[in-house]
Amino acid sequence: MxxxxxxxxxxxxxxxxxxxxxxxxxxxxxxxxxxxxxxxxxxxxxxxxxxxxxxxxxxxxxxxxxxxxxxxxxxxxxxxxxxxxxxxxxxxxxxxxxxxxxxxxxxxxxxxxxxxxxxxxxxxxxxxxxxxxxxxxxxxxxxxxxxxxxxxxxxxxxxxxxxxxxxxxxxxxxxxxxxxxxxxxxxxxxxxxxxxxxxxxxxxLIADRFDTALNNMPHGLFMVDGNNRIQVANRKACELLHLGNQASLKDCDLDVVLRYGSRQSFVDGSLPSLIQRQLTQLTDGSLSRTLVEFSDNLFLEFTASRRPDGVVVLIFEDVTPRIRAERRILHMVRYDPLTGLPNREFFVESVQDWFRRHDGGGKVGFLILDVDEFKHVNDMKGHVTGDRLLCRVADELQRIVGDATIVGRLMGDQFVLFFPDEGGVDLDARIRETHEAICGFYEVDGTTFRVSFSAGYVILGSDEFRQEEWQIKVDLALFEAKSRAKGSCVAFEQEMDARYVERQKLKVDLGEAVEQGGLHVVYQPMYKPNGTRIECCEALVRWVHPERGSIPPNVFIQIAEEMGIVSEITRFVLQQACADCASWPGDIGVSVNLSVQDLRNENILDVVSDALGEAGLPASRLHLEVTEGSLLAEMGVARSILTHLRSRGVTIAIDDFGTGFSSLSYLDNLPVDVIKIDRSFVRNISEEARGFRLLRGIVHLSRELDLRIVVEGVETEEQLMLLNKYQCADLIQGYVFSVPLPSKSLLGLMEALASKSAAMLRQKKMV
Known part of the structure; x- marks a missing residue:
């Protein structure tokens, strides 16, 4: 050896x-x-x-x-x-x-x-x-x-x-x-x-390394024998379960150890049966992985590996941060981040869950609330104040309806409520009471707002519930409420469905009319106050339906805005109006209305340039009219677009002046040349002295700002005489002089006026 x-x-x-x-x-x-x-x-x-x-x-x-x-x-x-x-x-x-x-x-x-x-x-x-x-x-x-x-x-x-x-x-x-x-x-x-x-x-050495690795691993570990007695426990297991010295756990029953730990710290009383059942399923091989919720502050995920000799290795880790993050993400997915209410998707899930848990029979109700004129709150006080107002409304809604009613936020300033069957309760009366209670005064950031809500609701039997149908019905009821009056509450009626179907058909027909040239343009002239000369004509689009006849502009223009094709109509009107204006004598101009969609991006600049170029019309003969509502909706972009158009020589006019919230506040900030005073100021000027004084005040302010004045809706000689007496207008537009006419008829009217003016001039010379 x-x-x-x-x-x-x-x-x-x-x-x-x-x-x-x-x-x-x-x-x-x-x-x-x-x-x-x-x-x-x-x-x-x-x-x-x-x-x-x-x-x-x-x-x-x-x-x-x-x-x-x-x-x-x-x-x-x-x-x-x-x-x-x-x-x-x-x-x-x-x-x-x-x-x-x-x-x-x-x-x-x-x-x-x-x-x-x-x-x-x-x-x-x-x-x-x-x-x-x-x-x-x-x-x-x-x-x-x-x-x-x-x-x-x-x-x-x-x-x-x-x-x-x-x-x-x-x-x-x-x-x-x-x-x-x-x-x-x-x-x-x-x-x-x-x-x-x-x-x-x-x-x-291996034992030391194993012990070091075992006691420094980020997971807890138990090794239990076939009798459920602990053979090995590492330091992390004792820390997570608050079990004290790991050496004292040798040969102890796992259930007893966990009960002891639960009593010492994180669970009141004995270990809940659910937790014990989960761990039993792990040790007997029924489960290989399970998440155990010991408390709101401790979630442990267990995995089990069973050896042929009956020994089971339990490895577990603290997944509390992950669970909290998942819950936060789930909350973000399910709840509106501003108001904390369920969003549309989770509201629908909650309603479906209610129907799964309840048998048919009884009535249920759905209510949509839309804050009236909420946009003006954002415009006047800013979006922060607007958001806080929505939060106040959400809190008040939950207070009024209680826990039984499901409240959600659809989008923007719309809220939706689900009223479950409560056994004999008059849902119609309760919904109207809720609408009445939510309307009122709200104080936000030191400002008191009087808030009203347009509301639409539907009541139906539990066995009639269809997810797609109730949303359509309640939307139709809300649309009807808005069309009637602000702050009204309207229940769904079957006729609304018919009107909805008719409106959808009208949308299809309007789309085809725009694509196939089914629209035409007429012009209403703007006269000098003495009626001797036409200086400009407003282009008005018209649609004659092949079956329903003439469709009012306020109907099909609104439909076009909903469809998103109003800019296509604007393009058509601009091209036709510029082409027709180029054929008119002298320096007579043409005025075209722009919608809020036209002012949302700078594409309108190219549309205007193309129309002027194709017609060969000088930019000075084109007037573009914008409403106060479109300016308020897109103030920043609108100012930039209008400034650019005005720099090219296009005249800018404010249409329907006086009907908005803050007309006077932006006259000096926007590139405006003309204001068109709304017909509502003219309608009763001979009977209402106060209204006439308001009209004269607007005229005086406009002249101080070097703005030209067009008065719309003048229909009687009496109105015309009063306006001329106090020199309230530079131009008059209304039926007192002419109804809207096609371009050919307008040419004849222009020639007749020119002949009449020439004859009057010759007569003066002879005298």
Missing amino acids: KTRSPNGVPTEVYLSFVASLFGNRKTLFTGMIVHVVTYAAVYAKSGDAFYIYLTAVFACVCLFRIYWFGRFDRTDKNTLGRSDIAEWELRYLYGGVATTAILGIGSGYSIYFLRDSFCELACISVTLASMVSVVGRNYGSSKAVNLQTLSACVPIMIGFLLVGDPFMAVLAVLLVPFLLTTRMMANGVREFLYNYVIASREVS
Whole structure:
């Protein structure tokens, strides 16, 4: 067997081998006593003083060894290097080899000199017995084994050989196998123990690494046996479940441990049955993964792995942040971020869930509330104030209807409510009471707003509920409410459905009319107040339906805005009006209305340029009219577009002036040349002195701002005379002079006026 060199083993293993030399001192001291007694007996039998000297030397060696054994015990082993360990091995060799040498010399001396059977037997027996102990005590050092066996056996072999007896010589030779066997046995023990130490070291290292990894992993871990008793628990498991010392959990029942943890911290009372059932399903293999909610502040996700021997490994992690994030995301998906009410999708889901949980029978109601004139709140006070007003409305709605009614926010300033069947409650009366209660005064940011709501609702039987139908019906009812009067509450009626179908058909027909040129343009002239001359004509689009006849402009223009094709109509009117105007005499201009959709982007600039270019019409002869409503809707973009058009020479007019909220506030900020005073100011000017004074005030302000004034809707001679008397208009537009006419008829009217003016001029010259 190959002897392993100390330099070939790790330092810590070398230290353990050397430390074994200094161990097991009871046998060492026993041997010392036996050696002293034996030599005393030999001296008593032989009377040879040599053994007294050997005993004295032996005692000195013993004291030497005891001294260094004590020093070794007091040495800090962790500070020893390989050279230090070698020095300690050498110190041991001094004592050990000296001891065996004394024994060997005593034995050889007895053989050669004493020739006494007792003395020979006593000395050789003690020496060979000590040789046997070499294997058990000194296996850790090959040097110790080799030197001690040689120092003990060589003197005996010499003694046998010196006697001169052939049989004694044979005994000397037979000691050689004894030496080799002893050496091989010691080496075998050392090699075995070396492998054991190395294996133990590796196991210890693996165990330390496993323990480090186990206790530093971000997941909790339980390993339970087939009886549900914990065999392994890491530090994270104890932290997550507040279980204290992990060592105390060994062989404890998992359910008992969890109940203890729940009582100590995160769950009041015993562990809920749901949690216990979930964990039981994990350990018995029914589930491989489950989420356990211990409290609102602790969610643990468990996974289980079952081994063939019945051991189950439970790994769990704290997923509370993830669950909270998922809940926040779910809340964001389901709820309106401004008001906190369910959004449209979640409102619909909640209603469907209610129907799944309730049998048919009874009545349910749906109500949509639309804040009247909410846009003006944003325009006057800003969107922040508008948002806060919506939040106040949402809070008030929830307070009024309570928890039984589902409240949601559809979009913008619209709210939707679902009134479930409450057994005998008059839903119609309750819905109207809710509408009446929500209307009123709201104070936001120090400002009090009087808020009214247009409302549409539908009541239907639970067995009649259809998701698509109720939304259409309640929207139709809301549309009807808005068309009647602000603040009204209208129930769905079957006739509304018919009107809706008719309106949808009208949309299809209007789309075809726009695509196929089914619209035409007429012109209403704007006269000088004395009626002698036409200066401009307003282009008015008309649609004659092949089946329903003439459709009023306020009807089909509104439909076109809903369809998003009003800009196509504007393009058509601009092209036709510019082409017709180019054929009119003199510098008569044409005026075209722009819609709010036309002012939302700068495409209108190209449309105007193309129309003027194709007709060859100077930009100064084109007037563009915009309403106050379109300006308020797109103030920033509108200002930019109108400024650009005006810089090209196009005249800009404000149509229906005086019907909006803040007409006077933007006259000085927008590129405006003309204002057209709405017909509502003219209708009763001969009867209402106050209204006429208001009209004259507007005229005075406009003249101070160098704006031209067109008065619309003048229908009687009396109105015309009053306007002329106080010089309230630069131009007059109305039936008092002319109804809207086609371009050809308008040309005849222009020629007649020109002839009349020429005749009057000739008559003046003759006079």
